[in-house]
Amino acid sequence: MSLALIALGGDASTLEHVARNVLPDAMAQTAMLLAGVAVLVSVVGVGTAWLVTAYRFPGRGALAMALILPLAMPAYIVAYVYVEILEPLGPVQGGLRALFGWRSRADYWFPEIRSLPGAVLVLGFVLYPYVYMTARALFSVQSANLIEVARTLGARPWELFRAVALPLARPALALGLSLALLETLNDIGASEYLGVRTLTVSIYTTWVNRNSLEGAAQIACVMLAVVAVILWLERRARGARGFTASVKRPRQATPLALSGGAGFAAALACALPVVVGFAIPAALLVREAVSRTLRKGVPAEFWHALGLTLAYAAAATCLVLVLGAVVAAAVRMVRGRKVAALARVASLGYAMPGTVLAVGLLTPLATVDNALANAIRAMTGVSPGLILTGSGAAVVVAYTVRFLGIAAGGIESGMSRISTHMDDAARTLGRRPGEILRLIHLPLARPALASAALLVFVDAMKELPATLLLRPLNADTLATAVYAQAARGVFEDGALAALAIVLAGLAPVLLMLRLSAPGGQRGPAEPAEAFALEDPSGLAPR
Template sequence: MSDTARLDDMTAIPVAPRASRSLADRLWLVAGLIVAGLTLLPIGALVVLAAQPTGDVWSHLIGTVLPRSLQTTFLLLLGVGLITLVVGTGTAWLVTMCRFPGRALFDWALLLPLAVPTYIIAYTYVEILTFTGPVQSLVREIFGFRTSREYWFPEIRSLGGAIFVMGFVLYPYVYLTTRASLLLQSASTLDVSRTLGAGPMRLFFRVALPLARPAIVVGISLALMECLNDIGAVTFFGVHTLSFSVYDTWVHRSSLAGAAQIACAMLALVFALLWMERRARKGQRFHTTSANYKTLPSYRLSGPRAWLATAACALPILIGFVFPAALLADYASRRLDDLFDPRLLSAMQNTLVLSVSAALLTVVIGVVLTYAHRVQASRTTQLFGRIASIGYAIPGTVLAVGILIPLANFDNFIDGIARSTFGFSTGLLLIGSGTALVYAYMVRFLAVSYGQIEGGFGKVTPHLDMAARTLGRSSGRILFQVHLPILRPVLLTALLLAFVDCMKELPATILLRPFNFETLATTVYNAASREAFGEGALPALLIVLVGLVPSILLARTSARSFRDKGSTRL
C-alpha cells in the first residue's frame, strides 16, 4: 500500500497519510470518541447500578416476577415473530412477483402501519373489541344477546390479543427488507428455476425464500426489538413483559437497583437477538453475477387467486392502519374543541421542542461520526459508528434506568457546588429541564440519522475532498463548503425520520419526563390508563398524521430506488 493513500475496508475513501494529518483532522477522532462514550455511558451506569444490593427485593423478583416476565416476553416475541414472518414475506412475494388487482396500491400502502405506534394501535383495539365496543355491540344487536355470558368472544386484553395486534403493526419491517431482497435477486436464477418446472409455490419456498433469508432475519429482528421496547401496548393488554416489569419495579416498588437488574436481563436478551441475527446471516451473501438488468419474472393471477391475493394484501392494511385510524378520526372529530385546550397545546409544544432538539442533535452527531470516519478511515472510527448505532437496539426502559443515575449524580454535584459557594439551590438542571429526555432520544435514535447520513456521504466521490485539499481547504471547511450543501436532502430526510421517532417514543418519556410534564405520547397513555378513550383520540390522531409523512417518504424512496436502477443491478 502506498504512502499517499490508504483505503478503508468498508468505504474505500482515500485519506491523507498519517504523518500529514492536521490537528483539525485529529479533533474529528476525538469527537467520535466522545459520542461513543456518551452512547456507552447508560449501559455502564446500568451495570454498576445492577451490582448494588437490593435487600429482599431481588429474591422476590427472581422468585416470582422475573420467571413469569421472561416466559411472557418469550411467548410474545415468538408469536409476533411468526406473524411478521408470514405476513411480511407473503405480502412481499405477492407484490413483487405477482400481478393482481390493487398491486400498485399495496406496494406502498403495506408500509402504512409504520406510521402508527404500537401503543396507539393497542389503545384503539381495546376500544374496538371490548364489551362496549362497536364489534361486540354489533354482535349483540344482530343475534339478540343481552349479556356477555350468552356468547363467546376472544378477550383482547390478553397475551393473544397483544400478539395479534403487535404482529399486524410490526410486519412492515419484514415486508420492507424482504421486498428489497426479492427485487435485487437474479432474474436469471428465477428463469432457470421456472424452465426446470418450478411452479410459483415451489419457486417461493425452494429458491426465493432461501435467497431472501438474510433480509427476512434482519426484518424480524427489527420487529422483535420494537416489540421488546414496547411498554404502552403491553400495559393496555395487561401483559407483564420484561419492559413492564422494569417500569413496575422502578415506579411501584421504588427499587431502582431491582429495575436495573431486570433491565440487564433485557439487555442480554437484546444482545442475544442481535447475535442470532448475525449468526443467521453468517456467510449468507448472494451476488448477481450479471451486469445487465432484467425485469423479474412475474405471475399474472386471475379469478379466485387474484382476489385472494388482493384480500391477503388488504387485510394487514385494514387491521394495522385503516380500522384504528378510522376510529381515531371518528372520536377526534367529536372533540375538535380540545385543539385549543391549554393542556393539549402544552403537550404539543413540549413534544415539538423535545423532538426537534433531539432530531437536530442526532443529525449533528451523525454528521460528526460519519465525517470522522471519512477524514480518518480506520477500524477505530468505524467502531465508533457501530457503538453509536447500538442505541436503537436498547429498549427505552433500559435506557431510562441507565441515564437517570449519571445525570442525577451530575445534577446533585452542581447543586452541591451552588449551595456551598453561592448559597442557593440549582435543583435538577438536566432531569428537571427535559435534557435527560433529549439525551435518551439521541442515544436511542442516533442510528436512524447515522444510517441515512452514512449512505449520503458514501455517494459523494472522495475526489472532491482531494481537490479541496489541494486548494488549501481544511477538513472543517470542506465539510461546510462542499459536503453539507450536497447532502442537504439527505440531512432533511434524516432529520424528519429522527423527529417522528422521537415524537412517538413512550417508554423513555414516561420514566424520564420532569414532574407535570406531558407530551402527546404520555397524554395518550394517561387517557388510556383512565379508560378515557375520547380524551386521547385527538393527540393519538395527531401522532398518526405526523407519522404518515416518513412512511410515505419511505415508500416513495423505496419505489424510486428500484424503478431507477437503470441498466445495472447493485
C-alpha cells in the same frame, strides 16, 4: 456500567424477590410474545412482499405502497383502539348481542383482546412492514435469470418461492425480523394495556409502583442479555451471507398474472394487513378526534403537550444530526477498524429499549445534576434545583442516545454516494477535514440529512417508554398524554393527541412511498426498492 452498579447496590432480599417472583413470569411472557410476533411478521411480511413482486393482480400497485402504512401507527395507539372496538361494551360485541338477541357475555364466547394472543396480533400487524420492506427490496432486485431458469426446470410457484427466492433474501429477512423484535421488546404501552407482563413492563412497575430502582436495574440487565441474544441470532441467521447484484440494473422477472378467484384472494391477502394495522385505527381516531373537538373544542392540555413534544423532538433532532454527521465523517475520513468499531458502538442505542436507557441514564444524570447544583450554589448562594432531570434535558439525552444510529447510518449512506475523488481534490487545494465536511459533504448529503432529521423527529415524537420514565412531573408529551388517558379508561379524550402522532408518523412513510415510486429520487443504476434496505439501527454491515 450504571445499570450494573445500580443492580449490585440492591440488597439480597431485592434480588431474591426479583429472581423468584418477577423474572420467571416476565421472561416467559416476553419469550412467548417475541415468538408469536416473529411468526406473524414473517408470514405477513414475506407473504405480501412475494405476492406484490411475483404476481400481477387487481390493485397490486396501490397495495404495494399501502402495505408500508402501518409504520405510521405506534403499537400502543393501535392497542388502545382495538380495546375500544372489541371490549364487551364496544361496537363489535354490542352489534353481535343486538343481532342474535344475546343479553350478556354468559350467552356467547368472544376472544379476549386483553391477552397474549391479542398483543401478538396488535404488534404483528403494526411491525410487519419491517420484514415487508426488506423482503420486497430483495425480491425486486433478484435476477430474472434465476427465476426463469427455475421455471424452465419445472419449479412450481411454491417451490420457486421456497427454494430460490427465500434463501436469496435470507440476510434481509434476518435484518427486518430483528428490527421488529427489538421494537416489540421496547414496547410498553401495548403490552401493559393488553395485560402482558413483559420485561419492559416489569421494569416500569418495579421502578414506579414498587419504588425499587435496584430491582428495575436487575431486570434491565436481564433485558440487555435478551437484546444481545436477538442481535446474535440476527448475525447467525445472516452468517457470512450477502447479496451481490450486477453493477448494471438487473433485469427483473416478469410477474405472473393472476385473474379470477386467485387474483381476488391475492388482493385480499395484501389488503387485510393494511386494514387491520392502519385503516381501522385511523378511521376510529379521526371519528373520535373530530367528534370531541366539535363538542368540547381543543383542550389547553393538548397545546401544552404538543409544544413540549415539538420542543423535545426538535432539540434531540438537532443534537442527533450534529453527532451523526461527526460519526459519519469520522468513518469516511479516518479509515481504520477502530473508528468503524466506535461508530458501531455509537449506533447501538437504537437496540436499547427505552426503559433500559432510562434506568441506566438516571444515576449519571443525577450525578451531573447534583454537581451543577452544588457549583451554582457555591458561586451564587442560590439553589437551582434539578437542571437536567427537572427541565426535560434528560428526555433529550435519552432520545439522542436511542436515535443516533438512525442519523449516523442515514448520513453515512448519503456520504458514501459522494466520490472520494472530491475529497482528494479538496486536500490538494489545502482544505482541512472540517472544511471538506462543511463545504462538500454536508451540502451534497443534504437529502440524506433531511431524511435522517425527519426520521429522528418523528421517532422522538412517538417514543413512550423513555419519556414516561424521565420526563419532569406534570410535563406530558403527546405520547404520555395518550398513555395517561388510556390508563384512566378515557382513551377517547386522547384521540386528538393520538391522531397528531399518527399524522406526524405519516411523513416518513410518505417519503418512503415517494422514493419507491417510479421516477423517485435515487442514485444511478439503483432500483427504488434499494432505499428500503437502509439500516437505521446500525445492525447490518456497511
